[in-house]
Amino acid sequence: MATIQDSETERDPRLTSDQCIKCQICTAYCPVARVTDRFPGPKFAGPDSQRLRFLPEPVLDLSVDFCINCKTCNLVCPSGVKPSDLNTLARANYVAARGQVPRNWLLGHAELLGRLGSAAAPLTNLVLRDRLVKAIMEKVMGISKERTFPAYARRTFARRFAGRKRGRLHGAGGDSVPSRPRQAAKARKVAYFAGCFANYNDLELGMAVVEVLEHNGCEVVVPPQVCCGLPLIANGEMAAARKNGEFNIKSLGKFAAAGYDIVFSSTSCGLTVRSDYQNLLGLEGAERIAARAYDISEYLLLLHDEGRLDLAFEPGESPLRLAYHAPCHLKAHGVGYPAVKLLQLIPGVEVTDLGKICCGIGGTYGFKKEKYQISMDIGQELFEAIRNSGVPLVASDCETCRIQIEHGVPEVHAVHPAILLREAYRRAEARGRANGRSAERYSQDKDK
């Protein structure tokens, strides 16, 4: 389809701009261009502007900063152009030329926030929820006072997992490649990339993922890992992102080489490692990891296809009606909506796909003062759809989507699908135990 098919495009993603036929499909789908004039849309900010960026003194236009980095444009473009990547590179150039602003530096280094946040938790959470503190943060830092940072946990997931597994801590915390597999030879081996959110904020999610995988006979390890680097990329800090990427590739690479599949419970971390490491950062060895990388729901569905997924889910007391929101970055994985199929396997669960484009959070985007309103305007359609559906529960694979959903529709609760799967397994186990006891009794009775 595209004419530039030689190695040049592979070396330089900017050259995909030559493939644009100006059809405007990307702009029609861009969630930001719909709600604000401050962003001219992916065609204009991407391939059109890229032509000016080939000039020796490229035009530095900060309108790309309003791109929410949802990658919808990459997905819908019929010509193989990657407007989102062009925007990201342009933003990085801008930051390199004009310098970084402290707020974006801080949001980019989300992992540092996580580390400090959990070290001082629960004090951090109290402070971050204080209205005065929020007002000051908005004034001084440009972080919207409407937003609340997710609560930080006192222990990290990595520690909790290591404690539970009696395993040693290693490097940045995590397992080393075991010399002998702990499970049967045929069992799938999983190296779990928890990501900052599960590690610092939502430990339950991390534990649920491990539990569900182990329940299905997988051997699970948690390799040493640092932030995937997406917040850094989104805030124009390419060099720092590259460093994180190199660390993760080295660490995950060892597991991949030893036959481990790499599983992510954050769609965005997964996408970054799977796609951006290679396409945007050009990191060496990225393709070896990408070949073994899976989103958790995608992975579980794969187990199901292989007939390995335990289907003995136990429904709850009453039938559960829930809505599903597909994160943009999940769509960018190009794997469909595996979570919907999984949830439908649970008896009594009724899932409606909300079918809306974007929740509007865009990772750190929606936390920025000047973008808060845009973020909420984008989300409006989704919020309404949730309200209209009347469900109490929304499942979504992405942590910031869940934050946005609960922010926009405070009366609903948003969860990761893995949490629901774990509950169904736990219920089944609990019943199994109960049944088991009665069965035992029955056999004892018979023996008599």
Add this chain to the structure above:
Amino acid sequence: MEKGEWVVVIGGGSTGTGIARDLAMRGVPTTLIEMEDLASGTTGRCHGLLHSGGRYVVADPATARECIEENRILRRIAPHCIEDTGGLFVAVTDEDLEYLPRFLSACRKTGLPAEEISVREALAIEPHLSPRIQAAVRVPDASVDPFRLAVANAAGAREYGAEILRHTKVVGLVKEGDAVAGVRVAEEGDGRERVIRSRFVVNAAGAWSGKIAGMAGISLELVLSKGTLLIFNHRIVNTVINHCHPAGDGDIIVPAGTVSILGTTSVTVPEPDHDRYGIEDEEIPYLLEKGSAMAPFVRSARVIRAFAGVRPLFEGDEEGQGHYGHGEHREHDDRAVSRNYVIIDHETVHGIKNFLTVTGGKLTTYRRMAEAAADVACARLGVAAACRTAGEGLPGVASTEKPRNTFTICECEFVPRAEIQDRLEKLNAADSPQPPQALLADLRRRTRIGMGTCQGAYCGYRTAGVAHETASFSAREANWMLAKFLQERWKGTRPVLWGDQAREAALVAHIYRGIFNIDEKVQ
């Protein structure tokens, strides 16, 4: 005395507009007459290289010297028309390496600053250069916007009182005995003819100058040599790239605005009108092959358009013709004929008074040609004033501060609505009426609308809409200008219909034929 009664200049290319300004600055009332638009002839169809002289330095040092001198002057007087890209001469083959010492020594002798740089450095400056290049020399080439240059010269002439008549064609010369006493012109719209009398006529009609001379019964031996060029979608290079060898085909790539241009060929054609010659199929792969020796990337980069211009090459070199050329002459080799200009004072050569032809030359040396021609005319008119064009800057064409936050009409070339409206007003206030069917093309030369990737697909209808809304063009006229514009854009896309440009063209055809029902029939 009325303006036209002193000098009429025929031709609104770089030469004609340069002469008009030169004369006007000397206080000579002047009328410039152009049958189409400023820079619609060879000027707007050239490569846009502000020569350092490197291309001619071995074979024709005198021309090279003129180039470097004018290059320096134009950087001073027309900085807004020039991008200082610098140039590189790259040696690829072993023969090129043999040519290199001759090239360097000729540069030294001519006073042309040439600095050899390492291949590694050249590749760092221009990553798309062939990794096989063996040597690279840096020269002060630059990129010049020929449209801006001609428009700026015309505006400068007008500031000094000259009258600029566009879309007005000279259809005959007024003769009184053995003297030319004016011109007969027809307007593009209704074709009505009228006479403009003058004491002197300067024929600066470029490739058409033979036809104008013919109107006085003079036959000029011009060889018309067509050169074809290819436009790439983006700046594949940011420096002018020349193949370091004796001047040949397809051996220059010039970065120009958002695009880059590879050229040229040289094919003799019988007629100068661009609707009379085409672009031959075989010219395209030929250019790509030649260009790929310097930069293999040209083979895979997207080509959005092909276009061609015609050089008038002067063959007659009889004694006393006032021939200022410096080149060597060889039979059947277009390029061996002098590229330098000729000025023919027809009174001395043909016994016809008050008539002068100036033709040939280069865009780079337009000012010097204009000065020489104006000198002759002034001598005949008894005007003593001296040329001042080397010292005084051209008026700023880009006077419109591009206002932000107005709707962007052309998204490929970033042309805001305000700029288009501004230009529209200027065209409507010009000395001659604006024919509606030519409006979009005329705006294109002044704003770059339609010159980018989509070749007018989106800016075309938007601009026609603006013209209808703000400048009293009827809906029928707006349709007409749009159809004309699309047809003209299509002409240049057709020769390069492969890959992404073919996909683009298919989309555009679907939009206009399928949705808007615009076809050749719209008139």
